[in-house]
Amino acid sequence: MGRWKPNAPGRLATAALELYSERGFEQTTVAEIAKRAGLTERTFFRHYADKREVLFAGAPAMRELFVQAVSDAPRSAAPVDLLVAGFDAVSEMFADRREAARQRQSVITANAHLQERELIKLAKLSAALAEALRRRGVAEPTATLTAEAGVVVFKVGFARWIAPGEEREMAQLLRETLGELKALWPRAASERM
Amino acid sequence: MGRWKPNAPGRLATAALELYSERGFEQTTVAEIAKRAGLTERTFFRHYADKREVLFAGAPAMRELFVQAVSDAPRSAAPVDLLVAGFDAVSEMFADRREAARQRQSVITANAHLQERELIKLAKLSAALAEALRRRGVAEPTATLTAEAGVVVFKVGFARWIAPGEEREMAQLLRETLGELKALWPRAASERM
DNA sequence: CTACGTGATGACAGTCGATGACGTCAGGTG
DNA sequence: CACCTGACGTCATCGACTGTCATCACGTAG
Numbered sequence: 001m002g003r004w005k006p007n008a009p010g011r012l013a014t015a016a017l018e019l020y021s022e023r024g025f026e027q028t029t030v031a032e033i034a035k036r037a038g039l040t041e042r043t044f045f046r047h048y049a050d051k052r053e054v055l056f057a058g059a060p061a062m063r064e065l066f067v068q069a070v071s072d073a074p075r076s077a078a079p080v081d082l083l084v085a086g087f088d089a090v091s092e093m094f095a096d097r098r099e100a101a102r103q104r105q106s107v108i109t110a111n112a113h114l115q116e117r118e119l120i121k122l123a124k125l126s127a128a129l130a131e132a133l134r135r136r137g138v139a140e141p142t143a144t145l146t147a148e149a150g151v152v153v154f155k156v157g158f159a160r161w162i163a164p165g166e167e168r169e170m171a172q173l174l175r176e177t178l179g180e181l182k183a184l185w186p187r188a189a190s191e192r193m
Numbered sequence: 194m195g196r197w198k199p200n201a202p203g204r205l206a207t208a209a210l211e212l213y214s215e216r217g218f219e220q221t222t223v224a225e226i227a228k229r230a231g232l233t234e235r236t237f238f239r240h241y242a243d244k245r246e247v248l249f250a251g252a253p254a255m256r257e258l259f260v261q262a263v264s265d266a267p268r269s270a271a272p273v274d275l276l277v278a279g280f281d282a283v284s285e286m287f288a289d290r291r292e293a294a295r296q297r298q299s300v301i302t303a304n305a306h307l308q309e310r311e312l313i314k315l316a317k318l319s320a321a322l323a324e325a326l327r328r329r330g331v332a333e334p335t336a337t338l339t340a341e342a343g344v345v346v347f348k349v350g351f352a353r354w355i356a357p358g359e360e361r362e363m364a365q366l367l368r369e370t371l372g373e374l375k376a377l378w379p380r381a382a383s384e385r386m
Numbered sequence: 387c388t389a390c391g392t393g394a395t396g397a398c399a400g401t402c403g404a405t406g407a408c409g410t411c412a413g414g415t416g
Numbered sequence: 417c418a419c420c421t422g423a424c425g426t427c428a429t430c431g432a433c434t435g436t437c438a439t440c441a442c443g444t445a446g
Contacts, residue, residue: 003441004394029431040396045433080377112313119312120305141349145374148345156337181338184273185375196412197424222402233425238404 011037091171204230284364
């Protein structure tokens with residue numbers, strides 16, 4: 001057995017989610033999180049850049065998965081189809097984590113500082129998506145707008161997926177949401193221009 | 194003459210923008226800002242909730258202007274037309290502040306914490322827009338998606354407006370960007386479904 | 387078997403953002 | 417004149433975050 005209990009980052013993340021959930025983000029000190037994980041405050045900051053980051057450690061992996069799916073899609077795919085490829089990949093990753101996602105999101109929703117961090121995460125996703133689209137030859141401004149639209153659809157669709165009582169698959173909800181975004185421009189309006 | 198020099202919030206905002214611009218956001222302490230404005234650190238926090246907020250004091254006014262324009266648009270307007278009404282109102286407000294916007298944005302772009310706050314402001318704008326749309330009778334999910342799409346267009350169009358050398362009007366750039374978002378779904382693809 | 391390097395953690399001091407409690411004074415009010 | 421109020425200063429404190437050095441189980445070279 002090692003000198004220390006294993007998986008310090010994981011223990012810190014678990015302790016943080018519990019405490020944020022029990023008594024709120026602001027009312028939780030880093031010292032308390034560390035204590036519950038059997039570590040010191042200083043060690044917390046060795047694993048996570050700040051008190052918020054502990055809830056967002058999984059974001060880079062999701063971003064890379066999304067980007068990879070977009071990059072690997074068939075050559076024939078139109079920009080919007082690339083989003084669907086990304087949606088499907090991410091949906092699979094989340095498939096068996098709906099309850100965990102609900103708990104995590106309820107903590108984030110309860111605190112403005114955590115929402116800020118969440119938005120930064122989505123902005124990074126958008127930037128990475130736009131970059132992947134450009135690498136596939138999608139020109140500006142289409143690349144940026146497709147990426148931004150994709151993030152909007154993901155945001156709205158994800159919110160539906162974790163809504164109480166919702167049981168449909170994430171992939172299906174994201175497709176529906178994408179269709180509804182498209183429908184903002186009805187056929188008649190489109191022909192008027 | 195009063196006991197204190199007038200316009201304390203304005204002096205603090207000016208001093209903060211200067212210092213953030215000169216030596217960066219993180220390298221500036223609140224005490225320094227207050228000192229340059231001829232005030233104390235404690236007084237800074239009486240006018241601004243935190244060190245970042247001092248750059249975003251104008252956001253609520255812009256949000257209200259946008260929402261008002263949406264609310265006041267003619268009954269016949271479709272959801273997407275309501276966005277255009279909002280864009281026109283906001284464009285007018287920014288008309289003679291392009292240089293100021295450029296300086297402010299360059300400060301924000303240089304620091305992740307300021308970007309977080311910027312995103313929160315846009316999220317609030319989105320929520321307020323969706324609410325205004327619902328009050329006009331726009332149903333969900335159209336209201337939320339229209340609002341989110343509107344914010345995306347504003348974000349991208351605004352970035353173009355402050356791009357170096359750009360001289361076109363904001364209203365025109367926003368209309369163009371909205372058209373490009375619509376064009377993500379080409380006629381052919383739309384009929385394939 | 388011993389010495390040494392390595393990596394994760396503890397211990398401790400310090401900076402700075404943020405907040406609460408309270409004192410101060412110019413200007414208005416009755 | 418006595419009193420109140422609003423805007424600011426002063427002081428004290430908490431907690432997030434950082435820099436630095438010490439510690440020690442483990443692996444490895446000799």
